[in-house]
Amino acid sequence: MMEITLQSPLDMHIHFRQDEMLKVVAPLSAQHFAGGVIMPNLLPPVDNLDRLHWYTSEVQQACVGHTFDPYMTLFFRDYTAQDLELAKPHIIGIKLYPAGATTNSDGGVQEIMSMAHVFDAMQELDIPLLVHGETHGFVMDREDEFCEVYRALATRWPRLRITMEHITTQKAVGLLDEFENLRATVTPHHLIITLDDLAGGMLQPHLFCKPIAKRPEDRDALLQAALSAHPKLMLGSDSAPHPRDKKECPGCAAGVFTAPIILPMLAELFERHNALANLQAFVSDNAQRLYKLTPPAKTITLSKTAMMIPELYGSVVPMWAGRELSWSVTAIS
């Protein structure tokens, strides 16, 4: 039987939420991954040390029994250099949301360049900056427009390590080769779907997320970069659970929930393109190098054994619910 083993896969962008939702979704990531970057967009956001310590302990409790390192983030705001120095040992980076760009981002940044002093301090302390890169322009153009902001940040702070989170466009892929200090995450769903899958036929709320899926040429550029294990591209699923009644309604919340199916989806995709040999770099090695991480040892075996994607995990409908995947996780050690 066809098999592949992955060493210490990492999901560099996950939404775990809190309370009951955290208890349902955290174990689903913690079983398949050796670590992951946990997003801070709770209500209220994780934007001070007390809240960070509380959230870290909640996440750890939810992952008990699994070998999994949660890499915590703070929600970007006008921090002092001293705030940052105190936070540094406890975080992998700081996540910047433009105000109102997506779920729970109302407290985000209004005017990015007015935060120069914070970027100065982050650069000095070598704290990575993680960015939700969308303007408030036309929905299909938001990321491309934001590429000017990435250029400005990368140029003015050449030693600041900047991650362009969940990139969705050909233009963003191009920036990786232009600026030494830019790197990116990409989601499995943006490697596969385009706007057509979401809205070309009957509306598919479980494929609706921010940034919205784009054009075929964008998807193809992302896929090419992932399949070829571009050294500055990392898996970051942006797995973002919302209860079913917040997705299947007018005013559908943005977020695609993929945590339990990420690795099978990727094995299927990479096999189809004869690129299984590059999966390890995409799901772990690149992130380890770019973030200077040493995750716990964990071996995940995937086999070409079909799995049926459940209709629900708790109250959450996963991407492709009810469909079959040709690969599944068959051993964890």
Ligand code: DOR
């Ligand atoms: O679709 C999204 N959902 N995009 C984000 O940036 C946030 C996320 C969420 O928190 O639900």
Ligand code: ZN
């Ligand atoms: Zn996200």
